[in-house]
Amino acid sequence: MVVAALLASVQMAAGQGGMAPADSARLEVAVDSSAKHIVLMVGPFHLVDRSGEDTHAHSGAGHDTPVYHFDWPIEGWLRGFELEVVDGQGNVLPRHIMHHMIMVNFDRRQLIYPAAERILGAGSETADYTLPKSIGVPVRLGSDLGMYIAWHNDTGEPIDDVYFRMALEWTPRNQMPQPVSSLPVYFDVNLTVGGTNTYDIPPGRSEKSYEFTLPVSGRLLGVGGHMHDYGAEVRLEDAESGKVITSLSAESDAGGRLLGMERNLFGVSGRGKKLEANHRYRVVGVYQNPTGHTIDLGAMAHMVGLFVPDDLKKWPALDPTDPEFQKDLASLADQNSKIMQMDHMPATDEDDHGDHTQEGDDGE
Ligand SMILES: [Cu+2]
Structure with a gap:
């Protein structure tokens, strides 16, 4: 399975x-x-x-x-x-x-x-x-x-x-054996917490990327992606080696209208993709805009997945006094300005139709 x-x-x-x-x-x-x-x-x-x-x-x-x-x-x-x-x-x-x-x-x-x-x-x-x-x-x-x-x-x-x-x-809690604890993760090429994650699409082919590090090592079990019309690909790279860790292609009609996004499943029994703490990674969104003009705020590009931290205790603690966290709360409390961050979250199912399943590539 x-x-x-x-x-x-x-x-x-x-x-x-x-x-x-x-x-x-x-x-x-x-x-x-x-x-x-x-x-x-x-x-x-x-x-x-x-x-x-x-x-x-x-x-x-x-x-x-x-x-x-x-x-x-x-x-x-x-x-x-x-x-x-x-x-x-x-x-x-x-x-x-x-x-x-x-x-x-x-x-x-x-x-x-x-x-x-x-x-x-x-x-x-x-x-x-x-x-x-x-x-x-x-x-x-x-x-x-x-x-x-x-x-x-x-x-x-x-x-x-x-x-x-x-x-x-x-x-x-008392079930034996206990399940492996996996948590949702979200990597966006252009997120302002409490703000927006949309951005303009220039004519032609364009890329936007965001670099980050993780505070804890762990294993990525699988990912899905989200883009808008004229989206081509969202991918996760090792920003230090340049190696592509996983890439998700957009499925579009002939006019560039987005129909869906590929998913990558690294397997459960499997170990997933190993990601290291304090190592630089990069999420990249690629658009191909054939219209000849800039599409204002037309783009979103992000990846969502399930991540198994090596040590759950190292998951970053929530800081309620963090101004960014407070902005996030404010945006959730104000439905008229609710942002679209994470409006497209990971779901998980057992239907692997159309998925790319990769085994034995766990980096361990
Ligand atoms: Cu969107």
Whole structure:
């Protein structure tokens, strides 16, 4: 079996809203200890019709719900999710009206950014997934989690009494053997924490890159990528040797419109790609713009994945007083200025269709 750390190629809904004021919406948490499910119900929402609006335009203008906070109710590992959209009677509604959702862990920071961890995300086209039993994302009991949803109702009529329902699969602390702890990682070519990660695309072929070091060594289990139209490739390089560690190609139509991104799975049983602490790495985004003019803020390029730190205790501690962290919190609290950072998070599934699986290349 292959672990797929994949990128949900989420496209943002265009324009304003998609959601009428939803003052009555709230999040409820239930734990099913026998099925090992944490069930989140968020709603009710009244969704206005947004059919005819371009969901591909990626404007990012405030169409998300607020962030709904909850206390993580178990000690153990998160291993997957199943989600559905239902009405107040439990009838299943078209799932694709849930354009994307993001879950945030406010009690852990990201590996290379002093921003809150985006622990999972799903787009309308993201399949439910479960990690193999051998792998999980550790989450401490009582952690401050939050989630928000971007709705896009394109059914042609308003829908009332809409609920988002998500069952999170978890593994208890006492399970033996314990899962390997893997954490989401995010590498963006142009991120300002609490700000934006979009940038202009000049005519022709262009590259933008960002160099970083990791505070702890570990193994990258797999990666997905995200780009916009005219994207060609996002890749991770060893900035000291110049060697390409992994590269993800964009899949586009003849006009350059992005259809999706490749994923690279280094294998679970496998060890993944070894990354060293205090070694320089570089994430590079490549665009090929045939229009002859600059496309303002047309680009995004990032990679997301699952990373197994050699020593979890060396994961950088969250510093709530860090001005960048505070900017991140402020951007999450203000839905009208919500940035698109991490709007496309790693999901993981067992469907390796179209993936490049690489074995025996673990650098060890
Ligand atoms: Cu984007």
